[in-house]
Every structure is written in C-alpha cells, then in structure tokens.
Amino acid sequence: MGKFSDKYYLNKAKLLKQLIEKSYKKGNFTLSSGKKSSHYLNCKPVSLNGEGLNLISDLFLELKDSRSKAVAGLTLGADPIVSGLIVKAASQGLGLNGLIIRKEIKQYGTKAGIEGPNLEEGTLVTVLEDVVTTAGSVIKAIKKLRENNYVVEEVLSIVDRQEGGLEALEDENVKLKSLFTIKDFL
Incomplete structure (x- = not known):
C-alpha cells in the first residue's frame, strides 16, 4: 500500500x-x-486527550525521518505532541529526545530559550507543529534551534492550512510533512 503500514x-x-x-x-x-x-x-482538544495523542504520536513516529535524534516545538501548541512522541518512541525502545522552545527567553536562572536535554551540536531535530498556516511560528522555532547549532530539515504538522506555510518552509530549506490539509476538513 506504500511506504507506510496498514496501521498508519x-x-x-x-x-x-x-x-x-x-x-x-x-x-x-x-x-x-x-x-x-x-x-x-x-x-x-485532540492532542490533550490520551487516545488522540496516542494516534498523533504513532503517526508522527512513522512519518519522522529515522535519522532524527530529537523532536522540538514552540510552546504551547507543540508541548503535548513533543511529549507524546518521545514517550511513544521510548515504549518502542527508540532513543528520541524532546526540546521545548520558549516564545520568550526566561529572565532568570539559566535564561534558557530551549528546554530539554543538552544535545551535541549538529544533532538532527524534527520540528513538530499542530497547525501550519503561514509557518511564522514554526520558522521562529527553526531559527532558535539553528542558532543553537542544531540541524533542522523537516517539520511534521497535523494540519497544513495551505496558506503559504509549505513555501515559507521551502525557503528555509525545510520539508513540511503534514498528516492532513485543510481540504480534508471541507
């Protein structure tokens, strides 16, 4: 049936x-x-529901580039998806780290802009997003990751609204892989 499993x-x-x-x-x-x-x-409402998050995590795990060693996303939309995916990967014995990117750098403590484990420079990171419209927020996440010497080649989204996000990501040399497009809802 193609590159994905029947379960997918x-x-x-x-x-x-x-x-x-x-x-x-x-x-x-x-x-x-x-x-x-x-x-x-x-x-x-779906990503913060156990069954919904489990489905998203299964699908993203199969869709994600197998070379990627971490997943990341901009808080708040990506928080449950990042968490769900790293737990799903761990349950299958796969090593996958998660990173959460703050919208604003905290002004206390370590003043971190990215939360999560310290990864080696050059680590391949997949960015996760729930809905991509123009890709503005996801590009902020990509830039923050690249500023911290991570490599980003793909974004996984639940839905692509098909309003310029794909093209904006292509301009950043990043591939958008979406489970659905807005057409699936019309």
Missing part, C-alpha cells in the same frame, strides 16, 4: 474523525497569523 492508514482515519468532531469549526475567525478565515482548527 487506520490511525490516520481515526485521527481525522476525532479532529473533525473536536477540533474543526466553521465561522469567522482571526488566526494567529492575523489572517481571517472561515475555518478554524484547534488541535489541543
């Missing part, structure tokens, strides 16, 4: 059903990018 396609169908029921709304919305939209996706 089954889990993908289950996840889409949950997202449609719990995360998708139609109306008039302003997105974090500032754009207006008649479609709104908030994946947190």
Whole structure:
C-alpha cells in the first residue's frame, strides 16, 4: 500500500474523525497569523486527550525521518505532541529526545530559550507543529534551534492550512510533512 503500514492508514482515519468532531469549526475567525478565515482548527482538544495523542504520536513516529535524534516545538501548541512522541518512541525502545522552545527567553536562572536535554551540536531535530498556516511560528522555532547549532530539515504538522506555510518552509530549506490539509476538513 506504500511506504507506510496498514496501521498508519487506520490511525490516520481515526485521527481525522476525532479532529473533525473536536477540533474543526466553521465561522469567522482571526488566526494567529492575523489572517481571517472561515475555518478554524484547534488541535489541543485532540492532542490533550490520551487516545488522540496516542494516534498523533504513532503517526508522527512513522512519518519522522529515522535519522532524527530529537523532536522540538514552540510552546504551547507543540508541548503535548513533543511529549507524546518521545514517550511513544521510548515504549518502542527508540532513543528520541524532546526540546521545548520558549516564545520568550526566561529572565532568570539559566535564561534558557530551549528546554530539554543538552544535545551535541549538529544533532538532527524534527520540528513538530499542530497547525501550519503561514509557518511564522514554526520558522521562529527553526531559527532558535539553528542558532543553537542544531540541524533542522523537516517539520511534521497535523494540519497544513495551505496558506503559504509549505513555501515559507521551502525557503528555509525545510520539508513540511503534514498528516492532513485543510481540504480534508471541507
């Protein structure tokens, strides 16, 4: 059936059903990018649910570049996904670290902008995101990781809204791999 397992396609169908029921709304919305939209996706009701997070983690584990030694994301949207994926990897005996990127560097203690284990310079890191619109926030995460001498080649997202994010990431030499696009919800 392709490069993915049968379980992958089954889990993908289950996840889409949950997202449609719990995360998708139609109306008039302003997105974090500032754009207006008649479609709104908030994946947190699914990613903060045990079954939903388990599905996302299974799917992302299969989608992720096997060379990647860590996953990272900008707080808050990526926090549950990063945690879910590293736990899922550990349960399968796979070594995978997680990094959480702060929106603002804390002004006390170590003044860290990235939380998590200290990894070697040049470590390949996969960035996780729930919804990509213009990719503005995910590009901030990529830049912060690169400033700390990590290598970023891919972003995994639950949904690509297809509003320029793919192209913006290509400009950063990063590949976007999304489980779904906005068309799956229409």
